Amino acid sequence: MAHEIDGIKFEQRHGKARVRVGRVWKSENGRHSFTEWNVSISLLSDCLPAYFQGDNSNIVATDTMKNTVYAKAKECSEQLSMEDFAIGLGKHFTSFYKQVATAIIKIVEKPWERIYIDGQPHKHGFKLGSEKHTAEVIVKKSGDLMVTSGIEGLALLKTTKSGFEGFIRDEYTVLPETRERMLATEVTGFWRYSYESLPGLPAKPLYFSDRYLDVKKVLVDTFFGPPKEGVYSPSVQRTLYEMAEAVLGRFPDISSIQLKMPNIHFLPVNLSNKDNVIIKFDDDVFLPTDEPHGTIEASLSRMRSKI
Known part of the structure; x- marks a missing residue:
């Protein structure tokens, strides 16, 4: 976020990068789905006292951000896209913390693909593919957002x-x-x-x-x-x-x-x-x-x- 202090333009953000999480979903028929995400979080928040006065009372700890990724992954009882997971994270940070105005969530999905044996899809076997799916989601406290996917x-x-x-x-x-x-x-x-x-x-x-x-x-x-x-x-x-x-x-x-x-x-x-x-x-x-x-x-x- 940008602020003008004594004629000086000051911009800041903070977050947690390269939070790796794997998630397995298990259906009643024994078929498993799996995804592995590399999550990066960046928050634009009102925490100027931390920079100017050493007062950390408005800072969301980056370790808390990491733990939130795992907690929210656990809450996803049904398989979902990583864009929707990113949107959910962004909604959490901008609604739960009053000082957070914008959350920027970036995710890279590791290309695990279901393996086939004798032409049949394996219920719980996966192999590593090639190209990667990427996403960047920007969520604002107002509810405005921007969703960008990539390869x-x-x-x-x-x-x-x-x-x-x-x-x-x-x-x-x-x-x-x-x-x-x-x-x-x-x-x-x-x-x-x-x-x-x-x-x-x-x-x-x-x-x-x-x-x-x-x-x-x-x-x-x-x-x-x-x-x-x-x-x-x-x-x-x-x-x-x-x-x-x-x-x-x-x-x-x-x-x-x-x-x-x-x-x-x-x-x-x-x-x-x-x-x-x-x-x-x-x-x-x-x-x-x-x-x-x-x-x-x-x-x-x-x-x-x-x-």
């Missing part, structure tokens, strides 16, 4: 249907133009929901979890195109835009989306021997390299939205 580490690669032509050429340009190359990236994305107050939230407990899976599917499907013929990518920029546009077009409850898509290079290998005879490979042997790599990012927002 990290979504690695995608296609071995054809990609090119790069017509770019600026100058004395430092050696990159050849091509209509045939591999395209690989690791997507980081964030999307903001249109819900702006606690009363307007969907009542479905796993609404945000389902929407996360929906958004991921749209991103992946748009990147690759139809399974047989695929879709041509003239640049990472164009593919990024098409992916973001597809998400906004599909989900009216999402007001904005930001994508970061580094261009991870697979360089065609060509060899020369001592007689300088070139052994040219036919786009089938590559040198994988991620340093250096291109960086491409952009955001799309509906006109009434800010990201």
Whole structure:
């Protein structure tokens, strides 16, 4: 929170970071559900005396914040999305403590996935996946809120249907133009929901979890195109835009989306021997390299939205 003291602008917040919690839900038929969250809490509160006078009477101890995470996880008798868990934490801190004006809750979900044995889902077995589901929720004492979900580490690669032509050429340009190359990236994305107050939230407990899976599917499907013929990518920029546009077009409850898509290079290998005879490979042997790599990012927002 910002305050002006003797002509000096002073801003402060405090919280607890990297609170790790695992939660198991057990149904009557013996089927277990499991999630692991890494929770970070930041409170904007009126506790100036702690800074100016050494008076801690208005401070919510960060150890209390940690314990609250575990207590609230225990109270969740039914499986819920981590966005809803974050909203619940934010509601608690802003309503229980009169001096807390705003709670910012960030959660990263570890990608545990149910395992399948002989094609059948295991009732209590899980394996670690790859990309991570993220969330940031801002809850204000007034009931206003902002919900942003995201994905990290979504690695995608296609071995054809990609090119790069017509770019600026100058004395430092050696990159050849091509209509045939591999395209690989690791997507980081964030999307903001249109819900702006606690009363307007969907009542479905796993609404945000389902929407996360929906958004991921749209991103992946748009990147690759139809399974047989695929879709041509003239640049990472164009593919990024098409992916973001597809998400906004599909989900009216999402007001904005930001994508970061580094261009991870697979360089065609060509060899020369001592007689300088070139052994040219036919786009089938590559040198994988991620340093250096291109960086491409952009955001799309509906006109009434800010990201």
